[in-house]
Amino acid sequence: MFDKILIANRGEIACRVIKTARKMGIKTVAVYSDADRDAMHVEMADEAVHIGPAPAAQSYLLPEKIIEACKQTGAQAVHPGYGFLSERASFCEALEAEGIIFIGPKPKAIKAMGDKIESKKFANAAKVSTVPGYLGEIRDADHAVEIAGEIGYPVMIKASAGGGGKGMRIAWNEGETREGFQSSRNEAKSSFGDDRIFIEKFVVDPRHIEIQVLGDAHGNVIYLGERECSIQRRNQKVVEEAPSPFLDEETRRAMGEQSVALAKAVDYQSAGTVEFIVDKNKNFYFLEMNTRLQVEHPVTELVTGVDLVEQMIRVAAGEPLTIKQDDVTLNGWAVESRLYAEDPYRNFLPSIGRLTRYRPPEEGESGDVIVRNDTGVTEGSEISMFYDPMIAKLCTWAPTRIEAIDAMSVALDEFVVDGIEHNIPFLAALMQHPRWREGRLSTGFIAEEYPDGFAPSLPEANEQRVIAAVALAVELLRRDRLDRHVGRLAPHSGAMKPDWVVRIGDDYLHVSIVEGMISSPIEVDLAIAGGKPVTVTSDWRPGDAVWKGEVGGKAVSAQIRPVLNGTRIAWNGKAVVARVMLPNIAALEKLMPVKLPPDTSKMLLCPMPGLVVSVSVEEGQEVKAGETLAVVEAMKMENVLRAERDLTISKINAKAGDSLAVDAVIMEFA
Known part of the structure; x- marks a missing residue:
């Protein structure tokens, strides 16, 4: 077993890995950028190494920085967490060349499954049912429009090296395809250093259900049930649960066995996830395989009792799995809510700032309920514009689904976060939503139930x-x-x-x-x-x-x-x-007059703190409703600001490259 490992990540997942390593008696090394100098994962680790400036492309995404940190501290292995370098085969190979163990799958599996384009080619060759699409690389916007027309709208535009909802757009027509292609490519380049894009058919009203697999170096592969991940916003998962309220045992077994077969075909050695879309008739289609630990892994741990991070470390150390397929049982129900630094009342736009008060609900077991909170922040931490806006992953477990949901509702009501805007109000409202409580889900749930955005509802x-x-x-x-x-x-x-x-x-x-x-x-x-x-x-x-x-x-x-x-x-x-x-x-x-808010209808206000990517209009220009006015980037996501009505631009106050505060006036209208 390893004496010391390095975690090539930050935030809650770095803290999560450190907790298990500490339990196993393994020392840990954290890496950090300028922005994370005082971060929780730096405080928790036994050692910490500075690796560069705040932008991920100059720090967390540089393999040479990670390798140098390993040499400097004597770390024998690297756990990549998720995102960043977790699915980059070249990073794994570079570690192997230096005699450092990668706590994850081998390069062969990463190359075969980690790349969305190659994984679909591989799945097709292995006779795995996949979503119709174009598996080659898309050259440009014209090519994207051509391919989308052949597949038939709607289509999903995806970053080949993507994950976490980055670089993904749904297009319903030619105009959206052109715009979505460029935005997806920009986000992919910024987030993953890889701007390749592919297109596939978008299945209407699907469920997003994924199977957790675990394999070792001795040919053993098992599956640990499924996770329902259908509550999504902008292709980003918001709430997950295990098991799925939709699957029956027969479908679960079929999906699990297919996932195991796919993992064995690439000699998969670690924790991984095979993702499927499932239609209303329980027909399922292979979507992709994530060759890493998933954000939502805690719900699987809660219903199976298996520490996935521990299993990853043991497999990387050469140990065989001690868990057999017959040992896997699903006990009770678990729900995970992702707490994001975003304003739910302003279309979930990112929020940055310092956590002036951060007091999660008490963790642990109380009666028939377990509360778990995976986080990488504490009171006084700063949420910056450089990284993902997730603050924490709040999980509850109970014997039944409704009990787990009710426990989550209470935990959210007790979760204190001040200093920034956050999505707890939305999550709390969701826990009371009849359709969610009944389990009638699809990936379009949020768009369908909140077509005009989320707004506070009046109490009954x-x-x-x-x-x-x-x-x-x-x-x-x-x-x-x-x-x-x-x-x-x-x-x-x-x-x-x-x-x-x-x-x-x-x-x-x-x-x-x-x-x-x-x-x-x-x-x-x-x-x-x-x-x-x-x-x-x-x-x-x-x-x-x-x-x-x-x-x-x-x-x-x-x-x-x-x-x-x-x-x-x-x-x-x-x-x-x-x-x-x-x-x-x-x-x-009751006799007092009502004070009206100021009129901002003739202004385009910056909806979140961010960087102006582009301004698409000029002073004096007439624009039609729906046309793009500007693009603002925050937390690695591009936000397109459009005209709400026909108007004329009278004054422009910002230009590309400007950093703006929330409600800064970008332009004014006549």
């Missing part, structure tokens, strides 16, 4: 009552604290007055205090909106970011943030501002 009547109870409990404790600490200055806070009004949106709910103690822990009986009294209990104290307690005997965990004259409460997938006031104040407030 029962939810309003719970939120009103929490809001009043919070306000009473704040006022009680004010009376006790500065009572001489504010002796009439009204904390013990019996009648209150809680405003939620445009609704005013009358709440009466029946009886109880206004102190922490609080226990008070409230009559809400004319209903029967309910008991509210909690040990929440002013300043806590999460309110935990019970309302009418029901456990509630809600995010609490003070705002001007009120409290922002996020619970059960709903986020509202609740304002607590006395009845006479509520009567006066």
Whole structure:
């Protein structure tokens, strides 16, 4: 077994590998760029080596830097994580030439399966069912249009060396093919250093289901069930689960056996994933094989009890698998939510900045529920524009699917992230979505259910009552604290007055205090909106970011943030501002005029902090609705900004190469 390994990656996956290595008694070496000097993986590792500037192309993507770090520290093996160099056969060969072990498959398998174009050729030759497409390299946009026309729209444009949704576009017509080809090629070049593109038929309403395989150097290959990865946005997985709510045992076995046969054909030695698209009739088609550890591997670990990172290390050290196919059982259900630094209310555009508060839910086993959080950040960490925007992978396990989903809902409500925008509100809302809870999924789920983007939904009547109870409990404790600490200055806070009004949106709910103690822990009986009294209990104290307690005997965990004259409460997938006031104040407030937001309809605002790739118009130019105005890149993704209506450009304030802050004015319209 190895004494020391180097992790050629960053963020949560580097931390994940370090945890298993530590458990196995193996010392670890981290590598870091300028941007990651104070990162968590650097702190966790036994040693750390600086490898260059922040851009990945000048640090994490340079094999010579990794090899030099191995020589410098005496690391005997390299775990590549995912992304970066994880599927680059030349990197594996370079390590072997230096006598350093690559903790992953051999170059033969990487070359055969890691390249999407070559993998499809190989799969076809092996009689594996594949999606119709053009397996050669696309020369240019004209060639892309020609091929797409032959295949038939819609088509999927993909980066050959891609992964993680980078370099992927769906095109429904010639114009989208031309634009998608160029954007995919740019993203592929930026993310993987390889701008080759291929095109295949896009199967409408498919499920994305993948099989986890594990092989060793002694000819043993097994599969460890499947993962459902159909909840995707811009071809990027958002929520995964294991097992799939769609597959039956017969289909699972058929997909697993086909995956094992494919892995054996290339002498696969490590953890890998065979991805399929599955139609409504359970017909499945080989999509690609990822010759690396997948982002979503924790859900497989939770339902099988197998540490995939440990198995990868043992296989790389030459040990045979001790797990047989008959030993693999799927126990319970696991769900993974990917927490991204992005604004769900602005079409999920990236967000960067410092985590002023980062407090995940408590990990571990509690009753029939397990909570796991794979992360690479801590409070004070900075989310930069140079890397993937994923903050963490929150996982829950429970005996049944609904129990796992409910556990995830609670965990999301307790996950505190401040300082940047993030997608927790969307994930929390998703956990309550009827279609998701019923398991009626497809890769088009988000586009179909949120065609106009994600927006906060109003709480229903029962939810309003719970939120009103929490809001009043919070306000009473704040006022009680004010009376006790500065009572001489504010002796009439009204904390013990019996009648209150809680405003939620445009609704005013009358709440009466029946009886109880206004102190922490609080226990008070409230009559809400004319209903029967309910008991509210909690040990929440002013300043806590999460309110935990019970309302009418029901456990509630809600995010609490003070705002001007009120409290922002996020619970059960709903986020509202609740304002607590006395009845006479509520009567006066209803008479106040509504302040309108400023008019920005004649401006193109930068939707996220990013780099201007191009400006496609000139001052004085008339453009039609849908035409491209500018392209902004953030976190390795290109975002095309289009005209929402016919207009004339009156002034341009930015040019290619400019770095812009969110809401910076790119151009103005006449």
